[in-house]
Structures are given as structure tokens and as C-alpha cells.
Amino acid sequence: METQQSQPAMPQLNCPAPEFTAKTTHGVKSLSDYRGKWLVLFAHPADFTPVCTTEFSAFATRADQFRELDTELLGLSIDSVHAHIAWTRSIKENFGVDIPFPIIADLSMEVAHAYGMIQPGASDTAAVRATFVIDPQGVLRAMVYYPMSNGRSVDEIVRLVKSLQTSDAHGVATPENWQPGEPVIVPPPATADEAEARQDQGYEYVDWYFCKKTL
Incomplete structure (x- = not known):
């Protein structure tokens, strides 16, 4: 019986990159x-x-x-x-x-x-x-x-590297087409009490799960 040749595993995000x-x-x-x-x-x-x-x-x-x-x-x-x-x-x-x-x-x-x-x-x-x-x-x-x-788009790759570095340095996320100097997204609260307090924490507040700040 003929067996199908298996394909190499794809690399995975947030895992070690394949050595070469x-x-x-x-x-x-x-x-x-x-x-x-x-x-x-x-x-x-x-x-x-x-x-x-x-x-x-x-x-x-x-x-x-x-x-x-x-x-x-x-x-x-x-x-x-x-x-x-x-x-x-x-x-x-x-x-x-x-x-x-x-x-x-x-x-x-x-x-x-x-x-x-x-x-x-x-x-x-x-x-x-x-x-x-x-x-x-x-x-x-x-x-x-x-x-x-x-x-x-090489410009997008430049932007992506800047976004990743900003997220790592400040523990934040970046919105669509974010550019340095623009507001970043604050991680959502993890508990109901934190969600209740979010509005009074000085962020650019839209809702408890969507807040921005300027670095």
C-alpha cells in the first residue's frame, strides 16, 4: 500500500526558530x-x-x-x-x-x-x-x-519589527497600522474588579476591554 509522504512540520510562533x-x-x-x-x-x-x-x-x-x-x-x-x-x-x-x-x-x-x-x-x-x-x-x-x-511590503516589515520591540519593552499591544508615537493598547483586565476600576486609571477609555495610552 502506497503511503503518503509526510510534510516537514511548520515552524511555530513563540517557539525557537529552526537552527541552520x-x-x-x-x-x-x-x-x-x-x-x-x-x-x-x-x-x-x-x-x-x-x-x-x-x-x-x-x-x-x-x-x-x-x-x-x-x-x-x-x-x-x-x-x-x-x-x-x-x-x-x-x-x-x-x-x-x-x-x-x-x-x-x-x-x-x-x-x-x-x-x-x-x-x-x-x-x-x-x-x-x-x-x-x-x-x-x-x-x-x-x-x-x-x-x-x-x-x-518592506515598509510593513519595518513597522512590524518596531511594533514587536515596543510590545516587548512596554508590555502593550499595538493597533492596526500602528506607528511609533501613536497610542498603544493596554492589555485587558484579568478580573471583574480590575475591569470595574479600569475607567478611573487614566487611560484613553472606550470600554473596560479597550483602552489606550501614550508611551
């Missing part, structure tokens, strides 16, 4: 190399493709913004180091953009499978546009998947 050691355009890199910093690990389907070129250019032009957030960038596709190098040189020549971050060469698809970047409904041999935000302790904090046909 891989060749990159900046030498061998491991997840442990990024311990103590935030990391944005992002996959693209293939080198020398137009949508991926726009995304890599956008990540490169915002590299300083990520650096100010103590955040490193690390790309990945199922191409060789030589293909990555040739592509980044082409981006510099044709678009005037230097790619300052490493790109993993994942010909074995080991990292791509560990992170659930291979989606059989899209392709068995190319990674979808998956983005992973990993915190300084190596914990996976966010995952965003885009289809191959549509480029992701």
Missing part, C-alpha cells in the same frame, strides 16, 4: 550568529526575476532603518552562491543598489523545508515569499507569506 548552518554570499552563517540581535530572514523564489529584484532593492535601501532597530537581514533562495553573486552584481549595475546583507544558497532546500518556505500548491522547487522575524533569543515572533506573483 548554510553557505551565503558572506560566508557560512548560522542562526546562532544572530543571537543578541533581531533577525529578518526572508525567502524569494529565484535570482534574476523581476519581482524579487524589486524586493531586494527595497530591503537594501531600508537596511539602515533595520540596523537602527538592531535588526539584521538575511535572504534565501534555492540558488547557488555564484548565482546570488551574479544577481547582486547585476542589481548594482542596472539599478545602482548595493545589496549589503548575506543571501543563503539553499540548493538542498534544507533551510527552506525547515521554515516551511516550500509550499507545494505554489512550487515544489522554489521558495515562496516568506518572511520570518526572529528575536534576540532566537524565538520566532512573526511569519508573513506572500504568493510568488506579488511582492511584499
